[in-house]
Amino acid sequence: MAFGGQVAGPAGCCSQVRGVLRLSMPVARGAYCQVRSFASPVRVPGGRPFLLLRLLPRFHGLVVPRGRDSLRYGGRGERLPLCKSPFRSVMTVAAAAEVPAVVKPVEEQLVRKGILLHSYGPGTVRGICPECKGGSSGELSLAVTISEEDDAPAVWVCHRGSCGWKGSTWKGPLAAPVGQKGNGAAYKVGKIVKRSVVKKEHTAESLRLEAVQAQVLSYFKKRGLSEATIRENNVAQHRINATDLAIAFPYVQDGKILNCKYRDANKRFWQVKESAKVLYGLDHIKGNREIVIVEGEFDKLAMYEAGIVNCVSVPDGAPAKVSGDEVPSPSEDKKYEYLWNCKDYFKDATRIILATDSDEPGQALAEELARRLGRERCWRVMWPEDENGKHYKDANEVLMSLGSEGVKDLIKNAELYPIRGLFNFRQFFREIDDYYYLRLGDERGVSTGWRGLDEIYRVVPGELTVVTGVPNSGKSEWIDALICNLNRNKKWTFGLCSMENKVREHARKLIEKHIHQPFFDAPYSRSTPRMGKEDLERGKKWLQDTFFLIRHEDEELPSVDWVLNLAKAAVMRHGIRGLVIDPYNELDHQRPGNQTETEYVSQMLTKIKRFAQHHDCHVWFVAHPRQLQVWRGEAPGLYDISGSAHFINKCDNGIVIHRNRDETMGPLDQVKVLVRKVRNKAAGTIGEATLRYNRVTGDYEDVREP
Secondary structure (H helix, E strand, C coil): CCCCCCEEECCEEECEECCEEEEECCCCCCCEECCCCCCCCEECCCCCCEEEEECCCCCCEEECCCCCCEEEECCCCEEEECECCCCCCEEECCCHHHHHHCCCCHHHHHHHCCCCCCCCCCEEEEECCCCCCCCCCCCCCEEEEECCCCCCCEEEEECCCCCCCEEEECCCCCEEEEEEECCEEEEEECCCCCCCCCCCCECCCCCCEEECCHHHHHHHHHCCCCHHHHHHCCCEEEECCCCCEEEEEEEEECCEEEEEEEEECCCCEEECCCCCCCCECHHHCCCCCEEEEECCHHHHHHHHHCCCCCEEECCCCCCCCCCCCCCCCCCCCHHHHHHHHCHHHCCCCCEEEEECCCCHHHHHHHHHHHHHHCHHHEEECCCCECCCCCECCCHHHHHHHHHHHHHHHHHHCCEECCECCECCHHHHHHHHHHHHCCCCCCCCCECCCCHHHHCCECECCCCEEEEECCCCCCHHHHHHHHHHHHHHHHCCCEEEEECCCCHHHHHHHHHHHHHCCCCCCCHHHCCCCCCCHHHHHHHHHHHHHHEEECCCCCCCCCCHHHHHHHHHHHHHHHCCCEEEEECHHHCCCCCCCCCCHHHHHHHHHHHHHHHHHHHCCEEEEECCECCCCCCCCCCCCHHHECCCCHHHHHCCEEEEEEECCCHHHCCCCEEEEEEEEECCCCCECCEEEEEEECCCCCCEEECCCC
């Protein structure tokens, strides 16, 4: 409709001068009347009988307030009837010449959604969200992006945390003709319908493709690709202008060209618009149970040159990184539309080899493909290194440097694509070799610092040791002495979750073991002089560097999850190699009503073992025995631990600390370390060792044999 022409409507016509349609319409004060316009929505001032609506050349209808069924126009009181819509009333006004192809643009669809913007041009515009109205402050929280491309939808999202409304709209037909009347046509307003894009088929003639000539063939030859490979893969050339050429890669399915990708001398790529998204080389994988996928057309040609015909290339390159979201449905997975369009080619494939580029985007593409095709049937190539120790980037580089045999070796030696939780021993060969050759130094465990005990128990990183003993037998004192030895000999550091000790008391015990002098002049020190101030400062510095306390400052008991989370932080921040949890009964053991204590203990110990293994950290877990009904001074067993037999079932090592309380049985300062379980026979065995306890300093010493 020409600007300034006549406007035809169901009830007559009215004048339009310089793009302004003069209509009279009673409107309540402060009401809105929405129109298709580049301008903002017009607020109608109360009391004015006329409304000036600025029209566009593509104008097809007026959107007016809900509830209106007609508009009065001109000076004679004529009315234009309005068609009803589920959104609001819409007046159908159109020039006869414009009627056959009425397709409402994306701006009108946004208005029908209640999205009112100051501009409907390409780009991102802010507006008020029709769902939350911008909150109490009326903020412009709605971001709307309109593409420059005719076929692209507008998308929007509200950035208010309490709203988050989002969606998109397609430029599709909003109305359907219902009949002819005079010089115009009435249009019935219905639902918004997505307009499906018809994918065109192409021919060599329509794409102006030519057989490759000497100049292009020479370029391919430099990349190790023969003329036969070029011809058999339908590679062509395309004249951009009188002087410039582009290489053309027709995307063919069943002999028909569905798409074409071009590459010019400046390494710029483009594809034919409104073409189907498919893989390059589809006809070469039909019916194959083994399929190779590469990242680019040149890599597909390199595979073909090496005799690997059953290969396809993706059309759009690789993403920068793996998406953190779940794989969307096929209808929404637009970036990988080409994969869904070709899914029938993969339904019988049992071995899909991902030969994407060795760089980070290439590996991200491999992961995205594996997520969609199924990791269980995917393999990945292991890119060889060049003479500089750098991995080759892609198949074409391998062909140019190592020849066809090098490319074949890629496919022959492809490895199973990793699946989380599923491994092959080959993935651990390096670790097994390190273990055999004792390269790390602690494969058979670390010395406890006591020669007699080392013969039956050594500390292995990543294991769990459960320690028990009757009250006042010295369990905590022995563990403190052990970790002091490990720090002295191996420079290990530790996390301490010792809930029965006050911080100052625990500090005193540890410093006494480190300085080898008593903290106080007290009866227990006997004639040994108290440590000096310099010794104290040295001991405090040692405490600061060696131990990291895990303490619950609230009244509630800490849970094992809380302890392990802080222990993980200590591993990451301070590099601790050992963790002491002392004792079990000081933890919070709330559990669901349908869970038994045995089930709870099993689950708890599994968490602790998993922490130890994942962080290569040894854990000592102190657990008291249950109350013994008739106790005559003998050492308890691991099955006597209160709570569950899982303490012995789940641990790697089980130790009982037992102090002699009967002078007739030997010196009272002797302590027996009874090793009752050792899972790793390379690090220890069942047995017992005797240590002498120094009450003054808290140290333990080997008992010399007579």
